[in-house]
Amino acid sequence: MALVAERMAGIGSDIRGKNFWAALDLEKQGQKVLKLNTGNPAAFGFKMPESVREALIANLDRSVGYSDVRGMIDARQAIFDYHKAKGIEDFDIDDIFIGNGVSEIASMIATALFDKGEEVLVPSPCYSLWTNEIILSDAKPVYYKCDESNHWNPDVEHIKSLITPKTKAILLINPNNPTGVLYSNDVLLEIAEIARQNNMMILSDEIYDRLVFDGKEHTTMAKLAPDLTILTMNGLSKSHVLCGFRCGWMVISGPEAARKEINEALLKVASIRLGANSIMQTIIPAALADTEYPNSMIQPGGRLYEQRKATCEELDKIPGVSYVKNDGAMYIFPKIDKGAEQIANDKQFAYDLLMDKHVLIVPGSGFKWDAPDHFRIVMLPEAEILRDAVRKMGDFITKNIK
Numbered sequence: 463m464a465l466v467a468e469r470m471a472g473i474g475s476d477i478r479g480k481n482f483w484a485a486l487d488l489e490k491q492g493q494k495v496l497k498l499n500t501g502n503p504a505a506f507g508f509k510m511p512e513s514v515r516e517a518l519i520a521n522l523d524r525s526v527g528y529s530d531v532r533g534m535i536d537a538r539q540a541i542f543d544y545h546k547a548k549g550i551e552d553f554d555i556d557d558i559f560i561g562n563g564v565s566e567i568a569s570m571i572a573t574a575l576f577d578k579g580e581e582v583l584v585p586s587p588c589y590s591l592w593t594n595e596i597i598l599s600d601a602k603p604v605y606y607k608c609d610e611s612n613h614w615n616p617d618v619e620h621i622k623s624l625i626t627p628k629t630k631a632i633l634l635i636n637p638n639n640p641t642g643v644l645y646s647n648d649v650l651l652e653i654a655e656i657a658r659q660n661n662m663m664i665l666s667d668e669i670y671d672r673l674v675f676d677g678k679e680h681t682t683m684a685k686l687a688p689d690l691t692i693l694t695m696n697g698l699s700k701s702h703v704l705c706g707f708r709c710g711w712m713v714i715s716g717p718e719a720a721r722k723e724i725n726e727a728l729l730k731v732a733s734i735r736l737g738a739n740s741i742m743q744t745i746i747p748a749a750l751a752d753t754e755y756p757n758s759m760i761q762p763g764g765r766l767y768e769q770r771k772a773t774c775e776e777l778d779k780i781p782g783v784s785y786v787k788n789d790g791a792m793y794i795f796p797k798i799d800k801g802a803e804q805i806a807n808d809k810q811f812a813y814d815l816l817m818d819k820h821v822l823i824v825p826g827s828g829f830k831w832d833a834p835d836h837f838r839i840v841m842l843p844e845a846e847i848l849r850d851a852v853r854k855m856g857d858f859i860t861k862n863i864k
C-alpha cells in the first residue's frame with residue numbers, strides 16, 4: 463500500500479514550488495532576491511489599517527473561546543450588509559460561513575459539494591487554490607479559456623463546448639488572478655444563461671472586488687442572476703492587507719431549497735473544524751466599515767495605483783512583450799510574444815531568470831495556462847523597486863528571446 467494518497471500526484475502550486483525553494487536557497491547563500499511570487503502585501507511594507515488595530519485591541523477578550531461554527535454573529539451581520547449593498551438579494555445571515563481565509567472556504571466547498579468524477583469548469587489561467595481543492599475532492603477541473611484578445615474575459619463558446627452531463631459548477635475569479643482584469647457584465651450574463659440552461663451552480667471568487675482602479679465598478683455575479691445558486695467568496699487578505707489573519711467567507715444565495723441543502727452540508731463540514739479563528743472575526747465589522755483603507759491604495763498617489771503605473775511603463779519599453787492592462791487586484795500577466803516558439807519549458811525560463819537576475823516570478827503554467835509564453839508579475843513592491851525588476855526581466859527576455 464502506498465504511503466500517500468494517489469491524488470497527491472495532481473496537487474501542487476508553482477507559487478510555492480521548486481523555483482520558490484531555489485529562491486530561498488539563494489537567500490541562504492546571502493543573495494538578495496526579489497520574490498514576486500505571492501500576493502502578500504505585508505511582505506512589501508503594507509501596514510495594518512488603524513481601524514483594524516483598534517478593533518483587535520478592543521476585542522481581545524472576546525476572542526478566547528470557540529465561535530459559532532458559521533462565524534460570529536456581528537461579523538456575519540457586517541458581511542450580510544456588505545453583500546446586500548452590492549445587490550445580492552436572496553440569502554440569510556445563516557447563509558454566510560466565515561473561514562480561515564477563502565482558502566479554507568474553498569476546501570469546505572469542495573468537500574461538501576463535489577463527488578468523485580464530477581466536473582467543475584475553472585478558468586485558464588486560474589489561481590491554483592481552486593484546482594487543487596477540486597482534485598482533493600476527487601472531482602475534475604475542466605479548464606475553459608479566458609481570451610486575451612477580449613480583455614481576458616472568459617471565452618463563452620469554449621465554456622459551452624466543455625459542458626457534459628457531469629458538469630456541476632463553474633468557477634469565476636473576478637477580478638481575476640493572475641490577469642487582474644474585471645469581467646464585462648455582458649459576459650457574466652452570458653455565463654449566467656449557460657449555468658441556467660445546464661443546471662450548474664456558480665462559484666464566484668470576488669476577493670479582489672474592493673481593489674479596482676480607474677473608477678471601474680465591480681458587479682457581483684449574484685446580483686446579475688438572483689435565480690441561480692451562487693456561492694460568492696470574499697475576504698480581508700487583500701483589501702485590508704491582512705493575509706496572515708486568514709479571514710475569508712462565503713455567501714450562499716439563490717433559490718431557497720438549494721440554499722438549504724447546501725447550507726446543511728456546509729454546516730456539517732464547518733462543525734468538524736469547530737469554527738474559524740475567533741480573533742480575526744472580531745475585526746470584520748471594523749474592516750468592512752473602513753472603505754477608506756482600500757480606496758487609498760487604488761487612487762492616483764496610492765501604492766497599488768502607482769505600482770501598476772510603474773510596471774506598465776516599464777513593460778511598454780520591452781520589445782516583444784505585450785500585456786492587457788489589469789483593472790484591479792495586484793497582478794499583471796504579460797505575454798512574451800515569441801515565447802511559444804522559443805521557450806520549451808516556462809518553469810525553466812522562470813528558474814533561469816531567477817538565477818540570472820534574482821527576481822522570482824511565476825510562469826503561466828503555474829496557472830494552468832497551456833502555452834509557455836506568459837508570466838505573472840505581483841505588483842506589490844514600491845514603484846522604483848518594481849521598475850528595476852521589470853527592467854531586469856526585459857534585459858533577460860531581450861537577451862534570450864530573439
Ligand SMILES: Cc1ncc(COP(=O)(O)O)c(C=O)c1O
Nearest residue numbers: 501563564565589639697699710
Ligand atoms: C483569487 C484568490 N482567491 C483566494 C485567495 C486566498 O485568499 P485567502 O488569503 O483568503 O485564503 C487568493 C490569494 O491570493 C486569490 O488570489
